[in-house]
Amino acid sequence: MPHAAPRLLLVEDEVRIAEFVLPALSAAGFGVAHVKEGASALAAALSGEYELVILDVMLPILSGFEVLAKIREAGNAIPVILLSARSELPDRLQGFQLGADDYLPKPFFVEELIARVRAVLLRRAGNESPEMTVGEFTLNKLSYNGTWRGTVAPLSQREFGLVECLMRSPNRIFSRQQILKIVWGINFNPETNVVDVCIQRVRKKLNRQAGDGKPFPIETIRGVGYRFRMEEGD
Numbered sequence: 001m002p003h004a005a006p007r008l009l010l011v012e013d014e015v016r017i018a019e020f021v022l023p024a025l026s027a028a029g030f031g032v033a034h035v036k037e038g039a040s041a042l043a044a045a046l047s048g049e050y051e052l053v054i055l056d057v058m059l060p061i062l063s064g065f066e067v068l069a070k071i072r073e074a075g076n077a078i079p080v081i082l083l084s085a086r087s088e089l090p091d092r093l094q095g096f097q098l099g100a101d102d103y104l105p106k107p108f109f110v111e112e113l114i115a116r117v118r119a120v121l122l123r124r125a126g127n128e129s130p131e132m133t134v135g136e137f138t139l140n141k142l143s144y145n146g147t148w149r150g151t152v153a154p155l156s157q158r159e160f161g162l163v164e165c166l167m168r169s170p171n172r173i174f175s176r177q178q179i180l181k182i183v184w185g186i187n188f189n190p191e192t193n194v195v196d197v198c199i200q201r202v203r204k205k206l207n208r209q210a211g212d213g214k215p216f217p218i219e220t221i222r223g224v225g226y227r228f229r230m231e232e233g234d
């Protein structure tokens with residue numbers, strides 16, 4: 001897939017902890033971004049730019065528990081490892097009930113955090129079904145086929161990456177710049193229309209049965225970007 005190194009999001013308000021965790025994660029080969037409070041953490045976790053979140057529980061604005069609950073409410077399954085000084089059993093259980101993948105009590109050794117990050121990413125890769133389905137759209141990671149309402153078509157790696165990026169956060173609007181960054185690894189290029197061309201190709205390949213009027217789920221949001229529509233009951 002497009003990212004060479006898995007990109008992690010560290011959410012930690014204590015500078016002292018961030019200062020020893022960030023360099024260790026980078027040295028272990030991860031790309032890491034750091035935010036210090038819950039509201040930015042939620043936005044970043046839902047951005048589609050990261051593959052795992054290391055989330056402190058005691059945070060300003062929104063707690064780690066609240067951030068985790070909102071991530072899962074949004075239908076987003078990004079792996080989350082909770083960090084907390086509150087290592088009492090009820091807290092851990094609450095974390096797992098909210099959908100945490102792992103829970104590491106403070107204080108911790110950074111080597112253990114790295115081992116847990118690797119284990120969670122591996123477990124996720126191993127358990128992940130080769131098929132991802134939202135509504136009537138299915139993406140197969142082994143065959144690179146997309147299926148929509150009975151039409152099956154092979155997708156290129158970029159087309160697949162683009163659809164996967166949108167599908168992972170249904171109904172979230174992605175700008176062209178965000179899509180370029182996530183799928184192409186390009187930071188800023190206002191001149192290119194590769195995203196639009198790629199979307200058109202996917203629609204052409206799969207949107208062959210327009211007869212019953214059901215609109216293709218990848219929508220253009222004029223002047224903003226694109227989103228993968230998920231309807232209630234999907």
Ligand code: CA
Pocket residue numbers: 012013014056057058059
């Ligand atoms: Ca904290």
